[in-house]
Amino acid sequence: MRYPESITHEIQCLDKLILNSKELSNQFPEDNMLRLSTDQYEFRKTILVSELNDSLAHYGQHSLKYVFEEIQDKIKLETLTDSLSTFKGLIDKTIDKVTNGANNHLPVYFNTVFSGSYGIQLTTPFEEKLFDHNFEKAIDRTITVVSELMNSNEENLKENLEEIFGDDRKMLNRYSLFFKKIHQSDEPVRIEWKSPITKVLKTVSITPPKAKLLYQYFTRKEERTEQANLSGTIKGLSLLKFKIEFENALDKENIINAKFNEDLADTVKSNIDKKIVADFDVKIKYNESKNEEEKSYELISIHPFNDKRPKKKVILV
Secondary structure (H helix, E strand, O other), rough: OHHHHHHHHHHHHHHHHHHHHHHHHHHOOOOHHHHHHHHHHHHHHHHHHHHHHHHHOOOOOOEEEEEOOOOOOOHHHHHHHHHHEEEEEEEHHHHHHOOOOOOOOOEEEEEEEOOEEEEEEEEEOOOOOOOOHHHHHHHHHHHHHHHHHHHHOOOOOHHHHHHHHOHEEEEEEHHHHHHHHEEEEHOOOEEEEEEEOOOOOOOOOOOOHHHHHHHHHHHHHHHHEEEEEEEEEEEEEEOOOOEEEEEEEOEEEEEEEEEEEEEHHHHHHOEEEEEEEEEEEEEEEEEEOOEEEEEEEEEEEEEEOOOOOOOOOOOOO
């Protein structure tokens, strides 16, 4: 059996012929021979894509098809890049989780575009492991989670989210961004994956209405407020902006910038450079551009360090 690289090279050469043939057909629409040539090239490509799938399975490489079901010929660049990059983000975050942080990147390569619907053929390299295949686990988990979310309804969605994500906010935020992009593009998507190990084909379809429902539900959970009870020292103060710089006793390298109500101004001034216990409201929000959670602090109250009152749950930041 031919190697996937050899078949991919032939497909890419054929893509150039198809493109040139279509351009000539547009210039000479009455030329039946040009139209016949294009049809022959397209048919040959269909055979090669099928051969590529068989070759990938034979040589232990994963085959992923990302299909825009209602697009035939042309696609907006932002639709293509947003959909593929957010889907890749799901896989990378999942492999990071299944390897306990040892690997946060699963290499995925573009092979070709196939016709019918606008489909993208993606592959992975061969994973040189006899057991415990991380590529397999990461892709399988990603496809499974997307399927479970698409099959959820409003009644069981909360329960499913807790079961799938638990307290993993970053993972949940990756899925939120993925569904957001599909909702914004208003283009239904189908993802197909065939495991080279089990030979099982898994398919999941994502519709924009359901993607919108999921994204809106995730958005309500993206912003949250927690309370933090921290010991430390006020190192900086601005009475114009009503802000402080707070040095956490357990994490002195990361200074906390916090706002406060002007009613606390005298209390704050009298406690500069003293060891204190401070209560904060912490607003946590996901920053899509940075792909991370951001925290903003508001100082609520200050107590002497030797305060004997019952302490609230301490959140280490």
